[in-house]
Amino acid sequence: MTKKSIVIVLTFLILAGCGGDMKNNSNLINGIFKSCPSSPNCVSSMEEGKKYIQPLRYSVERNKALATITQVVSTLPGASLVEEQGGYLHYTVKSRVFGFIDDLEIYLPEGEQTVHLRSASRVGYSDFGVNRNRLEKVEKMLQETQLFQ
DSSP states (O other): OOHHHHHHHHHHHHHHHHTSOOSOOOOEETTEEOOOOSSSOEEETTOOGGGBOOOEEBOSOHHHHHHHHHHHHTTSTTEEEEEEETTEEEEEEEOTTTOOEEEEEEEOOTTTOEEEEEEEESSSSOOTTHHHHHHHHHHHHHHHTTSBO
16 A cells, blocks of 8 residues: 555545544433444444443442442543433543544433443444444453442
């Protein structure tokens, strides 16, 4: 690949990453996450097959679980809380290098002691496992608090 080709590809990636819409992209409708797209850049505890990730369980009051989740997720590089409503948390996570925006959503249904998770890219096709890795990291960090399993 020539230098010119590399510059063109990098410029395209940077512009595509900055093109992620910053509006509120809530994917929770009537207590159910919107289905993941057909592309392999989304993971959800409400999906089946390859896009599935197991939800977590918690053993404390719901408000304490939400506070702990908020504290843990706020430590992720590039994470910003954009919506908090009831048991629903919606974050955007901006990648360091190209500025791609992903949506990270967490939902604790009333009375279930369950934490549902969804992480999805806004643009592109493949995420090279970034969203699954992010959710696995969040799960591990929450499990280390000993409030989640």
